[in-house]
Amino acid sequence: MTAAVPAGAPVRDAVLSRRSRPKVTDASPADAELEMLLQAASRVADHAALAPWRVIALRGRARARLGDAFVAASGFDGPAALALAAKPLRAPLLLAVVAAPRPHPKVPAWEQEACAAGVGHTLELLLDEAGWGVMWRTGPFTRHPEVARMHALAEHEHLMGWLYVGGRLESERPPRRASDPARGRFSVLG
Numbered sequence: 001m002t003a004a005v006p007a008g009a010p011v012r013d014a015v016l017s018r019r020s021r022p023k024v025t026d027a028s029p030a031d032a033e034l035e036m037l038l039q040a041a042s043r044v045a046d047h048a049a050l051a052p053w054r055v056i057a058l059r060g061r062a063r064a065r066l067g068d069a070f071v072a073a074s075g076f077d078g079p080a081a082l083a084l085a086a087k088p089l090r091a092p093l094l095l096a097v098v099a100a101p102r103p104h105p106k107v108p109a110w111e112q113e114a115c116a117a118g119v120g121h122t123l124e125l126l127l128d129e130a131g132w133g134v135m136w137r138t139g140p141f142t143r144h145p146e147v148a149r150m151h152a153l154a155e156h157e158h159l160m161g162w163l164y165v166g167g168r169l170e171s172e173r174p175p176r177r178a179s180d181p182a183r184g185r186f187s188v189l190g
């Protein structure tokens with residue numbers, strides 16, 4: 001038997017139409033819009049309702065300070081350092097997704113990180129649905145102490161990466177993924 005797909009199926013439509021957008025304009029959502037979308041994203045499944053995550057918005061000079069932290073973490077100098085320092089400047093707004101797992105008698109750290117990742121994915125989807133350009137990025141220095149310090153993370157917190165957010169370039173139509181990643185990744189145990 002096939003379950004009926006509700007007319008419109010807006011969640012499925014939003015998921016199927018989402019694209020990562022590597023190039024964005026200088027426009028960005030206001031903090032009030034971000035808080036509203038985050039309130040929705042916070043409804044992901046969350047064992048024991050620990051909300052083991054938080055999100056930090058990096059705008060303006062904070063992006064340059066992140067670039068400086070990347071360079072300090074890398075030990076690079078010269079042109080390689082300049083290129084690395086410029087990476088966070090690719091979007092006007094970076095949303096650092098932070099996992100904040102704490103010891104819990106029933107909920108191990110990996111479950112809490114799964115919840116934080118869910119918030120990241122859901123927030124990315126909601127921003128895309130709202131018409132913003134978004135791409136989740138990480139890199140080799142995501143969990144380096146210099147980068148944690150720049151975000152003023154607590155001891156138990158670590159980064160899951162950044163949602164790079166900006167305005168959409170109307171000229172750009174990012175391609176769909178060529179393959180069907182779900183093919184062969186479903187099985188049934190009777």
Ligand SMILES: Cc1cc2nc3c(=O)[nH]c(=O)nc-3n(C[C@H](O)[C@H](O)[C@H](O)COP(=O)(O)O)c2cc1C
Pocket residue numbers: 018019020021135136137138139160161174177
């Ligand atoms: C946790 C995480 C980290 C990622 N880091 C990067 C990255 O550093 N660089 C990159 O090109 N893509 C990265 N990606 C993948 C992109 O966000 C994106 O999903 C990919 O380019 C495919 O495009 P699509 O989302 O439109 O299918 C990351 C995805 C996730 C979930």
